[in-house]
Amino acid sequence: MKNLVGIDKKKAEKLAVELNILLADYEIFYQNLRGFHWNIKGRDFFELHDKFEELYNDAFVKIDEIAERILTLEGEPLHTYTDYLKTAEIPEAKSIKDGTKCIEIVVKNFSTLITKERLILSLATDADDEGTVALMSDYIAETEKTLWMLNSYLK
Template identity: 45%
Template sequence: RSFFDLHVKFEEMYDDAAIKIDEIAERILTLRYQPTSNYSDYLKLSNLKESKSELSDTDMVKNLIDDHGTILSQMSKVVKTAGECEDEGTIDLIGAYIRELETTTWMLDAWRMNTEETRKAI
């Protein structure tokens, strides 16, 4: 139902994620480690589950919100570990990502609640 609105938002999120993945890989290299770079390895390491392709718009957004919760939890662990290692660069990088993802999640949740309320009224 909300193809045009969500298509633009999802593409924005996709592009942003690609930039952040590159920044994280560069941070890992800066710390003299080798980042994961194969899609198959990402799938093995990920704690996110692939969703069905046939979802309603509100279900897609709900899945994203749930996934954001998982990602935020993981990023909090990264910040905690970076703090223990006195790695200020990683804390700064991931801290900014946390703030941005929390805002995006809030916006998606507001859209979802508004959409559900509008549909109930119809």
């Protein structure tokens, strides 16, 4: 049995579950980035304040794209912080003001996200779900470059 967009319903359900996990992680990641943007202190304030804003704006777009992909697959996106906190692997980061510590957390969070994106890419490939494949491929390429740049900052 296939869904509206021609994907096997069972495979689409599994993808929706994994996409909801990714959605939850992106929501917590987004809020972590907002906190870093608001609370950063020190010599790198101007540089990191802008970088965290760039990153949370990107995460905001991805959150919407992921939720809409879940809906396209006939799933229901998570939409409460209760569900996000219960589902996400990325932990909340509270009251962190040190730039290096913030970047280390962002790198760790991106590493979590890219692992999940690769899993979803594999599942989507198996399901012949080109829409999700394209989305995850784009995210992975962006995340790899961002990880390289942030890691270079830490050196």
